[in-house]
Amino acid sequence: MLDQLTQVSMLVSDMKKAVNFYSYVLGLPVITKSDKSAEFRTEGVTLAVKPRGQAAGTGTTQITFQVADLEVVFNDAKRRGAKVLIPPRTVEAGRLAQLADPDGNVIELFEPEA
Numbered sequence: 001m002l003d004q005l006t007q008v009s010m011l012v013s014d015m016k017k018a019v020n021f022y023s024y025v026l027g028l029p030v031i032t033k034s035d036k037s038a039e040f041r042t043e044g045v046t047l048a049v050k051p052r053g054q055a056a057g058t059g060t061t062q063i064t065f066q067v068a069d070l071e072v073v074f075n076d077a078k079r080r081g082a083k084v085l086i087p088p089r090t091v092e093a094g095r096l097a098q099l100a101d102p103d104g105n106v107i108e109l110f111e112p113e114a
Contacts, residue, residue: 011052017102018049025080062106070111
């Protein structure tokens, strides 16, 4: 049985753009950073980005961050240059919005119903 997810790794085409997006645009604290990888702190799970290798697939990644105030987080990310895929909207379980990172990976922001 799997107990807990502790890290999500994403392959990126440009480390500098990825580090800027996740640290500046989304505001995640950097744990470690080098030319070969960068890790960011989130609550409970580490997000890692690594350069895309020649053998990498072409699938799209989507990750979801739960947030306390969708409008505040969304507007801050948008102001800092995030590409908007889906503006904030109400869904069955709460509210969500989607952004894209520099590689087109989908970053979903989700605020659950109170």
